[in-house]
Amino acid sequence: MRLVWFCLLAGVLPGGSETRGATFAPITLYTQFQQAPPAAVLDAIQDEVESIMAPIGIRFEWRDLSQTEGHEVSTELAVVTFKGRCDATGVVAHSKSEGALGWTHVSDGQILPFTDVSCDRVREFVQAGLMLFRAEERAARYGRALGRVLAHELYHIFANTARHATFGVAKESYSVQDLLSDEFQFQARESRMLQVSRPRAAAEVVPGSM
Numbered sequence: 001m002r003l004v005w006f007c008l009l010a011g012v013l014p015g016g017s018e019t020r021g022a023t024f025a026p027i028t029l030y031t032q033f034q035q036a037p038p039a040a041v042l043d044a045i046q047d048e049v050e051s052i053m054a055p056i057g058i059r060f061e062w063r064d065l066s067q068t069e070g071h072e073v074s075t076e077l078a079v080v081t082f083k084g085r086c087d088a089t090g091v092v093a094h095s096k097s098e099g100a101l102g103w104t105h106v107s108d109g110q111i112l113p114f115t116d117v118s119c120d121r122v123r124e125f126v127q128a129g130l131m132l133f134r135a136e137e138r139a140a141r142y143g144r145a146l147g148r149v150l151a152h153e154l155y156h157i158f159a160n161t162a163r164h165a166t167f168g169v170a171k172e173s174y175s176v177q178d179l180l181s182d183e184f185q186f187q188a189r190e191s192r193m194l195q196v197s198r199p200r201a202a203a204e205v206v207p208g209s210m
């Protein structure tokens with residue numbers, strides 16, 4: 001059943017260069033932080049999610065949930081809660097790994113557009129690696145790691161799947177190297193899943209490209 005579903009949608013989309021050039025309608029991301037993050041961390045989170053998703057054609061509009069007036073209408077959205085303390089200060093040379101870095105809510109087998117990222121767990125996991133960078137670089141490196149965890153969760157929501165890939169942003173568990181390396185992207189298959197699971201937006205793009 002799942003295979004049929006993917007094949008049907010793959011047939012609807014334009015192929016080749018048209019798909020690569022397509023830009024889907026932006027998705028609204030509502031964010032909330034338990035503690036306000038430094039600007040350098042927030043900027044790095046947003047930059048990293050954009051740089052992972054933009055090559056796929058997916059764009060986001062970022063909104064602060066606490067500043068939202070309640071009558072906004074978005075066709076596609078997700079609500080992201082950053083738990084704990086989202087800054088890179090106070091790191092020590094001993095990393096630890098306890099529990100999930102991020103998680104997306106599921107109800108009766110349905111993936112819901114609500115996701116949480118644990119700032120504390122991400123920091124504790126990468127902190128020994130962060131200490132190898134100069135202090136003024138750490139906020140940006142840490143924010144980028146948070147952005148990668150968020151991109152992973154957004155993959156579950158917008159590809160509408162609980163499945164994982166073998167490599168890249170959609171793989172099941174990350175190493176410190178994955179979170180701190182210079183380059184980290186989705187593989188082609190998961191990029192395609194993100195594109196084909198968005199038929200409404202794709203339908204809007206096709207007529208304009210002809």
Ligand SMILES: [Zn+2]
Pocket residue numbers: 152156164171172
């Ligand atoms: Zn996952």
